[in-house]
Amino acid sequence: MLDTVVYGLIVGASVGLAAGYLGSIMVLEKMALVGDALSHVALPGLALGVLYNFNPLIGGFLFLFVSAVLIWHLGRVTRLSFETLVGAAFTLALAIGILLFGDNLDALETALFGELGQVGLLSAVAAVLVSITVILLTRLIYRGIVLGLISEELAVSRGINVGRINLLYLLLVSLTVAVGIQITGTLLVGFLVVTPAAAARTISSNLSKYLTLSAAFGAISAISGILMSSYFSILPGPLVVVSGVVIFAAVLVVRWRKGRPAQL
Amino acid sequence: MAAQSDFILKVSNLNIDLSNQKIIENLSFGVKRGTTLAIVGPNGAGKTTLFRALLNLVPYKGKVEWNGKVKVGYVPQVLSVRDVPISVKEFLALKSTSESDINNALASVGLEPDVIKVKSMSVLSGGQLRRVLIAWAIVDKPDVLLFDEPTSGVDLDSEEAIYGMLRTLTAKNKITLLLISHDLHIVREYSDYALAVNRCIVFFGESKDVMNPETQKLIYGEPICREYGEAYA
Numbered sequence: 001m002l003d004t005v006v007y008g009l010i011v012g013a014s015v016g017l018a019a020g021y022l023g024s025i026m027v028l029e030k031m032a033l034v035g036d037a038l039s040h041v042a043l044p045g046l047a048l049g050v051l052y053n054f055n056p057l058i059g060g061f062l063f064l065f066v067s068a069v070l071i072w073h074l075g076r077v078t079r080l081s082f083e084t085l086v087g088a089a090f091t092l093a094l095a096i097g098i099l100l101f102g103d104n105l106d107a108l109e110t111a112l113f114g115e116l117g118q119v120g121l122l123s124a125v126a127a128v129l130v131s132i133t134v135i136l137l138t139r140l141i142y143r144g145i146v147l148g149l150i151s152e153e154l155a156v157s158r159g160i161n162v163g164r165i166n167l168l169y170l171l172l173v174s175l176t177v178a179v180g181i182q183i184t185g186t187l188l189v190g191f192l193v194v195t196p197a198a199a200a201r202t203i204s205s206n207l208s209k210y211l212t213l214s215a216a217f218g219a220i221s222a223i224s225g226i227l228m229s230s231y232f233s234i235l236p237g238p239l240v241v242v243s244g245v246v247i248f249a250a251v252l253v254v255r256w257r258k259g260r261p262a263q264l
Numbered sequence: 265m266a267a268q269s270d271f272i273l274k275v276s277n278l279n280i281d282l283s284n285q286k287i288i289e290n291l292s293f294g295v296k297r298g299t300t301l302a303i304v305g306p307n308g309a310g311k312t313t314l315f316r317a318l319l320n321l322v323p324y325k326g327k328v329e330w331n332g333k334v335k336v337g338y339v340p341q342v343l344s345v346r347d348v349p350i351s352v353k354e355f356l357a358l359k360s361t362s363e364s365d366i367n368n369a370l371a372s373v374g375l376e377p378d379v380i381k382v383k384s385m386s387v388l389s390g391g392q393l394r395r396v397l398i399a400w401a402i403v404d405k406p407d408v409l410l411f412d413e414p415t416s417g418v419d420l421d422s423e424e425a426i427y428g429m430l431r432t433l434t435a436k437n438k439i440t441l442l443l444i445s446h447d448l449h450i451v452r453e454y455s456d457y458a459l460a461v462n463r464c465i466v467f468f469g470e471s472k473d474v475m476n477p478e479t480q481k482l483i484y485g486e487p488i489c490r491e492y493g494e495a496y497a
Contacts, residue, residue, distance in 0.1 A: 028348055146350065147358050150343050157319045157338045158359075205384035206351035 012222030014131035015180040019192035020218025036190030037090040043097025061178035068170035114185035184237035278326035293495040302455035337406030353381040369399040457497035464489035
């Protein structure tokens, strides 16, 4: 039991850091719902893993990966926003996933809400490696993404390939979401991408503070949620969400007490 | 006629179609090193699209030739700097320049580096923002600067000060300046030549003539394409 909690904490802290870091971009791009909705796309992959006896997380990641590439390509061809395309994809994936799970309701519940019991040493090592990779790669593309946010044509004029950066970014989100699903499930993992960044945004006046706080809030939400989950013996996903919302509310109060309106 | 090496930019028979609409038609002109050329014309005349073609951001037919390896700086009219939590220092650092270059650029636009660097871009006044944008434009020492509406969102008093500063900086750093402006008074005072476009060239000449009523009729009246065999600024 102790091992499971320790592994869970390692996975949670790693995913929380990476998701908070990546999520800071999503909130700036006003794509918060994309991160949330994209996570649901993993459901059919998880179901196939359960049905055909292979690691459901691999199935989940493959579905996320292929969906991210497809959404990126369709976005370039149709000029439709990511939000629109992800919105269409996630409802379809949710429907297919639920059909594939059929009457295996326990597996469906685990896929939707996460389960600490499925986390082991391998998951913990994978989460740490994924987190380090995601943070390093995001640091590499951050300058281009921020410039693209300020002015896409300015970024292009400086030789930045905005399309390629967006693709890499979507892949990093897919990777982080796939690992995070173990703790929070597909329904709630998007929370880790959105809420920590939203909390950090309200009290940050520069990028370095924003990034640091966003990653820290992600990690704190995950760690405190998992600790409460092991203490109360209930699913970790909802408790991670509750922890994050408490942080968000506390940040709003701090800002309000300083006499400044929240700026999202 | 000037020697070939005097020219920093030559545009020949430039044609741009976007969404099956002709935006620019048969534009030919040249710009000499160190000159300030103002691009003028009514809204929707294709001025910003012309800039975008010079930067290779839109597909075009014809020739855009930069003389050798010139470093081109660009400041678009619309920048969403207020939507991002970014300090002035972080914004300028997006151009990968050194701390001393950032300090020099800020000081040269009349801002106190140590005070302004830590400020968030979102709290700057319109005038401060424009100055920071000029600092951004010159921080990596470009040979040519394309500036789309340098004083957009700035009050009239600050406008003259900003153009005066641009003139001093471009002269001091030997920067060739191409700017888009709606204000013919500013064009007359702060540029050497004016190129008026309304899909095609409707006027080209020295900027001192732009306030002339006849010239204004050419610029803003019914668009009549004109051939300027020697449209060299």
